[in-house]
Amino acid sequence: MTSSLWGFVSSTWAKAKQLLPKGFSKSKLKDMNPAEIDNRNLEIDPLNQFGTMGPTDVAVDLKTYRLKVTGKVERPLSLSYDQILKHPSLTETVLLICPGFFANNGRWTGVSLKSLIQEARIKGEAQYIDIVGAHEKRVRIQLKALDQKKIFLAYRINGETLPQKHGFPLRLVYEDAYGYDWVKYVDEVVVS
Numbered sequence: 484m485t486s487s488l489w490g491f492v493s494s495t496w497a498k499a500k501q502l503l504p505k506g507f508s509k510s511k512l513k514d515m516n517p518a519e520i521d522n523r524n525l526e527i528d529p530l531n532q533f534g535t536m537g538p539t540d541v542a543v544d545l546k547t548y549r550l551k552v553t554g555k556v557e558r559p560l561s562l563s564y565d566q567i568l569k570h571p572s573l574t575e576t577v578l579l580i581c582p583g584f585f586a587n588n589g590r591w592t593g594v595s596l597k598s599l600i601q602e603a604r605i606k607g608e609a610q611y612i613d614i615v616g617a618h619e620k621r622v623r624i625q626l627k628a629l630d631q632k633k634i635f636l637a638y639r640i641n642g643e644t645l646p647q648k649h650g651f652p653l654r655l656v657y658e659d660a661y662g663y664d665w666v667k668y669v670d671e672v673v674v675s
Contacts, residue, residue, distance in 0.1 A: 512578075512586035518659035522578040525588045530641050534585030539648035541617040541668045548652060550599075550636075554613075554674035557604035564652050567638065570594045575633045581662035591656045593637035597629045600674055609674045614655045617668035622655065633658035636669055 500521040503512070507525060545564045552560035574592040600612065605626075612629075614636075615621045628634060636653045638645050645651045650667025657665050 509586055513580060513584060514582060515580065515586070517578050517580045517661060520578060522576065522588055525578065527576065527590055527641060528587045530589075530643055530646070533579075533587045533589065533640075533649065534581060535648050536581045536584060536662055537620070537667060538617050542647065543652055543668060545652065548670070550653060550669065551671045552599055552603040552674070553671060555606040555609040556600065556674050557606060558602075560599065560603045562599075564638075567594055567636075567653070570598065573635060574639075575635070575656070575658075577633050577656050577658050579662050579665060589640050590642070591635075591637040592639035592642075593635045593653070593656065595635050596672065599636075599672060600626075603674070605674055611675045613671075613673040613675065614666045614669055615671040615673060616650070616655070616666040620666050622657070622660075622664045622666055624657070 500519055502521040502523070503525055505524045505526060512520075548564055549561045550567055552562075571594075572592055573595055574590055576588065576590050578586065578588050580586045596612065596614075610626055611623050612626060613621050613623050624634060634655070634657050637656045638651075638653055640646075640649060645654060650665075650669070653669040655664070655666040655669055
């Protein structure tokens with residue numbers, strides 16, 4: 484085997500995720516790294532069993548709410564909730580783990596971050612996006628990660644409108660990241 488082929492095989496093997504069986508223990512799951520888990524066999528958790536961390540009581544007035552896409556873009560956006568709902572949606576099963584506290588597997592529906600920043604005409608030198616939510620909570624994500632993972636803004640969970648305590652109107656869904664990076668009450672995407 485050539486060294487380049489061996490390097491590819493070994494790096495692919497290292498990135499393989501552990502496929503968990505149906506019925507896997509929730510008490511064990513909450514202490515695992517989401518980046519190391521293949522959740523395709525796990526049951527969808529009912530919404531009333533979802534845990535919460537961080538702010539849960541931020542009230543957003545949909546009459547004045549706007550999702551802004553700013554920064555290194557040619558055409559900044561300011562979208563109402565209704566305008567966001569008119570964008571093509573996607574639905575993905577993604578595991579949310581708040582380490583040591585809870586793990587919830589849900590069917591999240593929302594809008595693609597990649598499509599939003601493309602609509603805003605991202606500038607060539609941009610490398611990151613910052614997702615900003617309540618109390619200036621923010622997380623930075625490399626643009627190239629948007630092609631590799633399930634990363635989007637959710638407005639529904641398990642077929643229901645995202646509840647206030649889970650970040651209504653928009654929450655970042657961030658596959659392979661711990662729950663503290665799943666920004667709630669998202670109101671701005673800053674391209675840098």
